[in-house]
Structure formats: C-alpha cells, structure tokens
Amino acid sequence: xxxxxxQQAGTIEETLLGNAVVPFTNDGEHxxxxxxxxxxxxxxALFDKEIxxxxxxxxxxxxxxxxxxxxxxxxxxxxxxxxxxxxDESYKDGLVLFVGLKSxxxxxxxxxxxxxxxxxxxxxxxxxxxxxxxYNTIKPKSEKNNRKHIHSLYENIHNFDTSACxxxxxxxxxxxxxxxQTAVPYTIPIRFRVSIPLDDLLIFSAFTDYPNGLxxxxxxxxxxxxxxxxxxxxxxxxxxxxxxxxxxDELLGSSQQKLMDIDLMFRNWSLTFQYTxxxxxxxxxxxxxxxxxAEPLTESGLKNLICDIKPVTISIKNYVITEVTxxxxxxxxxxxCLNRVRQFYSQRxxxxxxxxxxxxxxxxxxxxxxxRTSQNIPLSHVTDFCLLFPKDARATTCFENPxxxxxxxxxxxxxxxxxxxxxxxQQFIFIHCIIFCH
Numbered sequence: 001x002x003x004x005x006x007q008q009a010g011t012i013e014e015t016l017l018g019n020a021v022v023p024f025t026n027d028g029e030h031x032x033x034x035x036x037x038x039x040x041x042x043x044x045a046l047f048d049k050e051i052x053x054x055x056x057x058x059x060x061x062x063x064x065x066x067x068x069x070x071x072x073x074x075x076x077x078x079x080x081x082x083x084x085x086x087x088d089e090s091y092k093d094g095l096v097l098f099v100g101l102k103s104x105x106x107x108x109x110x111x112x113x114x115x116x117x118x119x120x121x122x123x124x125x126x127x128x129x130x131x132x133x134x135y136n137t138i139k140p141k142s143e144k145n146n147r148k149h150i151h152s153l154y155e156n157i158h159n160f161d162t163s164a165c166x167x168x169x170x171x172x173x174x175x176x177x178x179x180x181q182t183a184v185p186y187t188i189p190i191r192f193r194v195s196i197p198l199d200d201l202l203i204f205s206a207f208t209d210y211p212n213g214l215x216x217x218x219x220x221x222x223x224x225x226x227x228x229x230x231x232x233x234x235x236x237x238x239x240x241x242x243x244x245x246x247x248x249d250e251l252l253g254s255s256q257q258k259l260m261d262i263d264l265m266f267r268n269w270s271l272t273f274q275y276t277x278x279x280x281x282x283x284x285x286x287x288x289x290x291x292x293x294a295e296p297l298t299e300s301g302l303k304n305l306i307c308d309i310k311p312v313t314i315s316i317k318n319y320v321i322t323e324v325t326x327x328x329x330x331x332x333x334x335x336x337c338l339n340r341v342r343q344f345y346s347q348r349x350x351x352x353x354x355x356x357x358x359x360x361x362x363x364x365x366x367x368x369x370x371x372r373t374s375q376n377i378p379l380s381h382v383t384d385f386c387l388l389f390p391k392d393a394r395a396t397t398c399f400e401n402p403x404x405x406x407x408x409x410x411x412x413x414x415x416x417x418x419x420x421x422x423x424x425x426q427q428f429i430f431i432h433c434i435i436f437c438h
Contacts (some may be wrong), residue, residue, distance in 0.1 A: 036197070044139070044321055051325060055068070061333040064328075068200070071325045072194045076319035080185055084326070088295075090262060093170050095289060096171075101228055104200070106396075107316075110127075111222040112221045127359070129397065135357075137386060139316060151163055167192040193388075202356065214341060232286070233277075281395055281397065289309055389401070401423075
C-alpha cells in the first residue's frame with residue numbers, strides 16, 4: 001500500500017501574477033497552425049528504446065503547449081492462454097475484447113525535458129506512468145470525454161467511443177490470428193494509435209503559450225512503459241447489438257440460423273454470467289467469456305444459451321513504436337509583441353509553475369485479514385492526496401478500492417474528514433447516494 005500526493009512550489013495563481021505579461025498577439029498575416037514534427041530518433045523504435053522529439057517549430061514564434069499533443073502508433077505482440085475456440089460461429093464477430101490504455105499519457109514510463117540541448121533541472125521523471133495515473137484520477141470526467149484516442153473511460157469502452165485509447169479485437173479475429181498455433185500462450189499482433197496531450201504530463205500541466213522564437217527549442221526524451229496496458233471484456237449485449245446494427249443487411253441475407261442464434265442470445269442473456277467487469281492490467285488474470293453456444297433442449301428445436309467463463313491471462317510479449325509525431329500548435333507574433341516580451345524577461349526568469357508527485361509506501365504490509373497502519377508524511381502545498389492499494393505487484397494503473405475503517409488524515413492539528421472514514425458505514429453509503437442523485 002502506498003500514499004501518493006501532488007505538490008507544487010507556491011500556488012499557481014501567485015506565480016502567474018508575479019510573472020504576468022501582456023498577452024501575445026498574432027501578427028495578423030499568419031493563421032494559427034499545427035506543425036507535425038518528426039522524431040530525431042530512428043523509427044521504428046524497438047523495445048525499451050528512447051525517443052527524442054522537438055516540441056517547437058521555427059515557423060512559430062509562439063508555441064501553444066496547451067493545444068499540442070504527441071501521436072504514437074505502436075504494434076505489439078500480446079499473448080493469451082486461451083484460444084476462445086468454444087464460441088459458436090454466430091457469435092464470433094459480436095464478442096469483443098478491448099486492449100489498450102486507460103489514458104494515453106500512461107504510455108510514457110520516463111521522460112526528460114531539454115531546453116536548447118540542456119536538461120531542465122528537475123524535469124527527469126522516472127515514474128511518469130504513476131504520475132499520469134494520479135493526475136488523470138483527479139481530472140473531472142468532463143475533460144476525458146470525447147477526446148479521440150486519449151482516455152478510455154470504462155463506460156465509454158462499451159459504446160465503442162472514439163475517445164478509447166486502444167483497439168477492439170473480435171473472437172473471430174483472435175481465432176484467425178492464432179491460426180495453427182499449438183503452444184500456449186498463443187501470440188497475436190495488435191496495432192493502435194495513442195494521443196498524448198502535452199498538458200496531460202504533469203510538468204506541462206500549467207504551461208500555455210511558450211515564446212520559442214525568443215527562448216529557443218524544447219525537446220522531450222521519453223521511454224514507453226509496456227506494463228501500462230489494460231484489457232477488458234466488452235459488454236456482450238452491446239457489442240453484439242452493434243455488430244447486428246452494422247451488418248443488418250448482410251445478416252438478413254444470410255442463413256436464418258445465425259439470426260435465430262443472435263436472437264436467442266438477446267433473449268436468454270443472464271446476469272448470472274459473471275465475467276470480470278473492470279479493466280485488468282496486462283499480465284494479470286481476468287474472468288472472460290471463453291465459450292458461447294446454443295444447446296438443443298428439445299427435438300422441436302428449443303435451445304438454451306450456454307456461456308463458459310474462465311480465468312484468462314493476457315500479457316504483452318514485445319512492442320515496436322512505428323510512428324511518433326509531435327503535433328505542435330502555434331503562431332507568428334508581431335515584432336512589437338516580441339519586443340515587449342523580450343524586455344519583460346530581460347530582468348526576470350521565465351517561470352512555469354509545475355507540480356510533482358511524491359510516493360510514500362506504508363511501513364506495514366497487508367495480511368489476509370487486512371492492514372492496520374499509520375504514516376507520518378511531511379506535506380507542503382499539497383493539492384491532492386490519493387491512497388492506492390495494489391493487489392498484484394504488476395498493478396500499474398489498475399487498483400481496486402478496498403473496504404476500510406477509521407481512515408483519517410491529520411495535519412496541523414486538524415482532522416480530514418472531521419470523522420474517520422468508514423466505507424462500510426451507513427452514513428458513507430448515504431452520502432454517496434446523495435452525490436449520485438445530484
């Protein structure tokens with residue numbers, strides 16, 4: 001178990017007010033534009049290789065960090081210990097797995113920022129995945145919806161939303177990719193695109209317009225985290241309904257048996273079919289639907305739906321980064337504007353307020369009956385505090401919320417919350433009901 005919190009040096013408001021400057025002005029002759037910048041590193045980048053890419057373009061005087069993003073295309077070989085070969089022909093196209101990331105920024109394991117070829121002090125982050133996980137945990141859901149290839153909200157995965165950061169694989173595709181393989185685990189390739197907004201990296205979270213025409217080029221060097229990937233079973237009723245809707249004409253023109261089997265599934269699906277209904281870290285095990293077939297009950301043709309659910313482990317074998325692009329937004333500025341900025345910063349530094357994540361493991365390990373512990377942590381300018389309870393050493397972005405009692409933070413002689421938190425208490429459930437009702 002570990003405690004994680006965000007810290008910042010002074011408040012962002014104070015820092016911005018102390019370093020405010022007249023807003024930048026477009027020169028009127030150039031539109032805002034997005035430049036695609038290719039990496040300096042050789043592509044494709046193999047397993048565990050560093051990638052270096054510039055974050056500014058000479059066609060821009062001002063780079064809008066807050067509107068810029070990295071686009072990464074990767075191909076990976078994943079391994080499964082089940083062939084999913086006990087699924088009737090009628091259901092193979094409609095049963096789907098999702099493999100990807102909870103957030104695009106989880107993909108980065110470590111990074112360093114360079115300014116004019118020199119490392120920016122304090123920019124080295126060796127645990128960027130945990131950092132981005134914490135940062136995206138405290139983000140409101142409204143910021144995660146409808147952003148293509150960036151955030152995979154669990155409820156959006158089942159609706160095949162374009163925000164999903166990953167790929168969908170049907171049982172038929174798995175069957176075809178496994179082919180004649182006989183050795184377990186079976187290996188199949190996947191490919192998908194990830195978008196990483198730069199302000200999803202904590203070091204850039206308060207970064208807005210950067211006058212690269214005055215201050216010079218920024219670069220980022222980063223590595224990929226192969227342990228950040230997740231998978232889940234897409235809701236079978238929703239995925240089958242989508243398959244039926246998209247292929248209705250073809251299905252109506254095919255054999256009636258397939259339509260009857262699909263209808264049987266819709267009518268006989270049972271809540272007792274308990275597969276794992278949450279994200280699972282690649283490398284871990286989840287209960288997935290490995291078999292689905294119609295079983296005859298009577299000679300007249302009456303059938304029953306049989307669903308087989310088994311523990312399945314899906315892991316990553318290797319990956320290759322085939323494409324990286326920095327999509328940098330920016331514009332040209334007027335000479336008068338650049339001169340004002342140059343004069344303003346001639347006597348002071350260019351300051352960007354930044355937060356950081358600190359991780360504190362608890363001194364006591366959990367036992368089969370639970371954990372009882374306390375921890376003294378020196379806090380300064382903390383904005384958020386998270387408790388993580390990894391059930392598996394491979395847990396990187398997938399954590400379950402356990403039941404706990406008497407959880408309370410004490411700082412400067414004051415308790416937060418006023419009464420110790422107890423997730424088994426009626427008051428806790430009542431408060432959550434009020435929150436959800438609003």
